Amino acid sequence: THQLPFESIDNGAVINTESYKPKHTRPTCACAFIKPPYEGIRDSLLDEKVPVVVYDGTGLTVRRADSEAPYVAISHVWADGLGSVSEDGLPMCQVKRLARLATQVGVEDGAFWQDGLCIPGDKLVRKRAIAQMNKVYAGADKTIVLDESIRSTCRLSTPKEEVLLRIATSGWMRRIWTLQEGMLGRE
Numbered sequence: 619t620h621q622l623p624f625e626s627i628d629n630g631a632v633i634n635t636e637s638y639k640p641k642h643t644r645p646t647c648a649c650a651f652i653k654p655p656y657e658g659i660r661d662s663l664l665d666e667k668v669p670v671v672v673y674d675g676t677g678l679t680v681r682r683a684d685s686e687a688p689y690v691a692i693s694h695v696w697a698d699g700l701g702s703v704s705e706d707g708l709p710m711c712q713v714k715r716l717a718r719l720a721t722q723v724g725v726e727d728g729a730f731w732q733d734g735l736c737i738p739g740d741k742l743v744r745k746r747a748i749a750q751m752n753k754v755y756a757g758a759d760k761t762i763v764l765d766e767s768i769r770s771t772c773r774l775s776t777p778k779e780e781v782l783l784r785i786a787t788s789g790w791m792r793r794i795w796t797l798q799e800g801m802l803g804r805e
Contacts, residue, residue, distance in 0.1 A: 640734065641699025643711040653707025654678040654735050663746045668754050669736050670729045673717035678707075681729065683757050690720040691758035692732040698766040702734035703744075723760050731758065 642649065654671045658680025662669035668683035683689055694700045702708050713735075717728035731754050737747040755761060 638696075638701060640702050640708050640712065642709045643715055647709065647711050649710040651707045652678055652710045652713050654680050654704060656704055656738065659704045659736060659738055660740070660743050663738075663743050663750075666746070666750065668731060668750060668757055670731045671735050672727050672729045673713050678713065678735070683731070683754075687727075687729065688725045688759035689729040689731055689757075690723060690725050691755050691761045692716055692719075692730055692764060693755075693761055694732070694764040695766070698764065700732065700734050700764065703737060703739035704735055705739055708732075708734050719762055723762065725759060 640651075652673075654669075655678070659669045662680065662682050665682075669680050670683050670689040671678045671680055681687065692700075700708065700712060707713075716730055716732055720730040721728040736754075738744050
């Protein structure tokens, strides 16, 4: 495994990245993990380009973000189960879910950037990836925020005031990166 050998704080929770495991979309799921081709991620980052992934129904391909091809940036809370590094990937069920969400918000090919797939554990390349986080969110056509506490407590029928309160007090709002992701995201 390529998980980072230290503890990190996310959503106020201390996460031991040596024992942390990404979650499947359902507790009964045991699908295989899928990862993007590492060379595509690494080469994009070394060329100071944002890598995005596309799920084609069987695997992931990597392309470089540019103004001609839209993509979605996925912002999430590691403690909710989507944390990983490029070299380890995510459960197939999660990748399918992320690609489906990207398609649903209007990105035809379902291209998306998500840190667990697009930021490697390798120290040198990881440093480059983190240095260009502003480019990730500023260049994305849309940003999707995934927060389990909001998803599990809010419905279309939930009063607007309650939804706003739940967002303001969510795990996502307590993250360090939230301001940058929220301010730079176009939509």
